[in-house]
Amino acid sequence: MQRHGFFRVAAVCPQLQVADVRFNLDRHFELLRRAEADRVDLAVFPECSLTGYTCGDLFQQRTLLEAARAALVKLVEFTAGYYAGLAVVGLPLLVQQQVFNVAAVLHRGAILGLVPKSYLPNYREFYDGRYFSHAGMATEPSVRFAELGSVVDFGTALLFADGSTGNLGIGVEVCEDLWAPKPPSSDLALAGATILVNLSASPESVGKHHYRRELVKQQSARCLAAYVYAGSGAGESSTDLVFGGHCLIAEDGVLLAETDRHGRQSALIIADVDIHHLAHERSQNTTFNAQRPSAPALKVVHYAGREPAAATGPLYRRVDAHPFVPARGSTRNERCAEIFAIQVAGLTKRLGHLGTPPVSIGVSGGLDSTLGLLVACAAMDELGVPRTKIQALTMPGFGTTQRTLENAHALMQSVGVTARQIDIRPLCFAQWQAMGYKPFGLDLTTHTLDGFTAALSQLPPENRSDLTFENVQARTRTALLMNTAFTVGTGDMSELALGWCTYNADHMSMYNPNVGVPKTLVRSLIDWAADAKFDGAARAVLHDIATTTISPELLPLDSRGANPQNTEDSVGPYELVDFFLYHTLRWGSTPSKILFLASQATFDRAYTETEFAHWLRLFYKRFFASQYKRSSIPDGPKVGSVSLSPRGDWRMPSDASATAWLAELEPASPAATPRRETPSQ
DSSP states (O other): OGGGTEEEEEEEEOOOOTTOHHHHHHHHHHHHHHHHHTTOSEEEOOTTTTTOSTTGGGGGOHHHHHHHHHHHHHHHHHHHHSOOSEEEEEEEEEETTEEEEEEEEEETTEEEEEEEOSOOOOSTTOOHHHHOBOGGGOOOSEEEETTTTEEEEBSSOEEEEETTOTTOOEEEEETHHHHSSSOHHHHHHHTTOSEEEEEEOOBOOTTHHHHHHHHHHHHHHHTTSEEEEEEOOGGGOBTTBOBOOOOEEEETTEEEEEOOTTOSSOEEEEEEEEHHHHHHHHHHOHHHHHHGGGSOOOEEEEEOOOOOOSSOOOOSSOOOSOTTSOOTTHHHHHHHHHHHHHHHHHHHHHHHHTTSOOEEEEOOSSHHHHHHHHHHHHHHHHHTOOGGGEEEEEOOOTTOOHHHHHHHHHHHHHHTOEEEEOOOHHHHHHHHHHHTOOGGGOOGGGOOHHHHHHHHHTOOGGGOOOHHHHHHHHHHHHHHHHTTSEEBOOOOHHHHHHTOSOTTTTTOOSBOTTTTOOHHHHHHHHHHHHHHHOOHHHHHHHHHHHTSOOOOOOSOOOTTSOOOOOHHHHHOOHHHHHHHHHHHHTTOOOHHHHHHHHHHSOOSSOOOHHHHHHHHHHHHHHHHHTHHHHTTOOOOOOOSSOOOOTTTTOOOOTTOOOHHHHHHHGGGOOOOOOOOOOOOO
16 A cells, blocks of 8 residues: 555544543543554544643643643653554643644654644634634744653644655644635645644534535645544533534545544544655646745654555545546536536537538447537537538448447437438448458459358458458548538547547547547446436437447458457456546556556456456557557547647657556566457558
8 A cells, every 4th residue: 555655544533521631631542542453644633632622711720731741741652652653633732831722743652743723713702812822922943841851843834754755744734724814734735745634623503514624625625635634523512612523534625534523422534645646746737836936944854654564455545446437416417417518619619610511420329429429419509500410421331230220320310410321331342342452361353242241241250350351441431421521520538548449530530529538438428418318219229329339340240140349358348448547647657556446446347456457458558559649639628637639638759668567567467368459550
């Protein structure tokens, strides 16, 4: 886990009795033991967790202050023998005749630093200014702990860093600091903190938890950091205030874990944050990096992190097996509608700019052409142009099945476009004759088209591979489309990543609204459109198309009329292709990390480690070999965080080598039976 950049954090909400330091200390012991059992690297407790935040004027009582300091010392001693990670706890601390609300950072029998609260709320129900001094009032940069024989750094300009992990820095702020217009965590992040922690005591009111959740998520996104927020629980509820124990862990705007509020028992939530993910984001974000020189200088306090485990259990975070596909429910409907609207807006702009020319599109009865046709229809509707201006061509060839052909006709009829069928077999047959080419070794000078077609059905399985046979069909279809009207492309992003498209055939068009949509998302969009925009027979056709085996249908049908060509047998399951694509492009993940993440995800079917490694190796080979196709693709809209446009997100030399990526996979390489590949030209 550590090798791949994961760091385990916990937000802790202990049972608490206000001003009962001994009771509270025992709860800290219990929860740190739980954290150690789960090998937590960083455990964050709430504000004033050793005393309670609602002590009021008791914060001015030496009895409470001395008890809190003594408890801190005992907790330090506890970490020497029972807890190997970092612990951040809260307490009132008397320093130079002033009481500060501080976060104490503890590690293996030592206090690494003390961070005082910067902003003291003194409005409505808050009276922090009555009890505490703010951080700017400190007169000394350190505090002496004679009980421990140490002098401890004191102040807000502290960064805690694992000396063995170059990308890890921890910054600390306290409660109100996050709610301020300029939170200290912003400067801490710019100075290098990738994990930000907040010890909080935030009372509940109607709807406040929604705002608090968004505040934590947004700060983690703005700072390109993980944010661990530990809120005080029900034990703080006293007099006029109720506390809910709201704890949250977010990473770069995504909520990883959250407590159920208002529980009376101690709570501990855990998440594995991805430090490599955050480092990758920061390395690419020029806006973030442009502000870094203005960040204040911090003192870096180094510590020795936890030793890696010999074996690692499941991650404390969800690894989405289908990162491009919206989750089911209202989120799915909203996200699919937005993606579809982006596709339509892009095509609408292009067609409007050209004066709404007639449009041609190939309709095969497969996934991609179906989505492209739906987008084209919506664009014409947006422009106020009749759908009959769309020339929809279905062009059956030697591998077209009855199912896809019937679905193509049913779809074109249901959406009201001008539908045409052109049998491409005679055109292809004539080209092969003109070329003097012998498909599958068959001499065309001795065959008629019908005889040739009959001979194809009798080909043995081992002789059903002929790249020129496939490419001539693909290019014939594109020539027909481009000679008909302004051609709308239909190929998707997954096919571009793999080079699973014939150059200057399905690879080319005059505009492609699907170019930013990966295959797994294409299927999801069609299912959404079927349910959201259609009913009756049209809905049934769309759902049937969504479940059709993915195939280019370019190889001859067998004697039973069945299609022998399954794309996923050649390039790998598309759910794996898209998983690999996402983590390679979005996060720059290494091959070994992608394999690790794949082992943590739940796919539609089970895969072995050998299969993961085999398909990932093939992915890299095809991805690197196919950049020349991506370098010359037509315009099309970016719809998500990943794009392969050579004019946008992805600029790659066409002749770059995959050697380093493949070498990393060698230890995991399987001795598997080679799968058939068809690297179309």
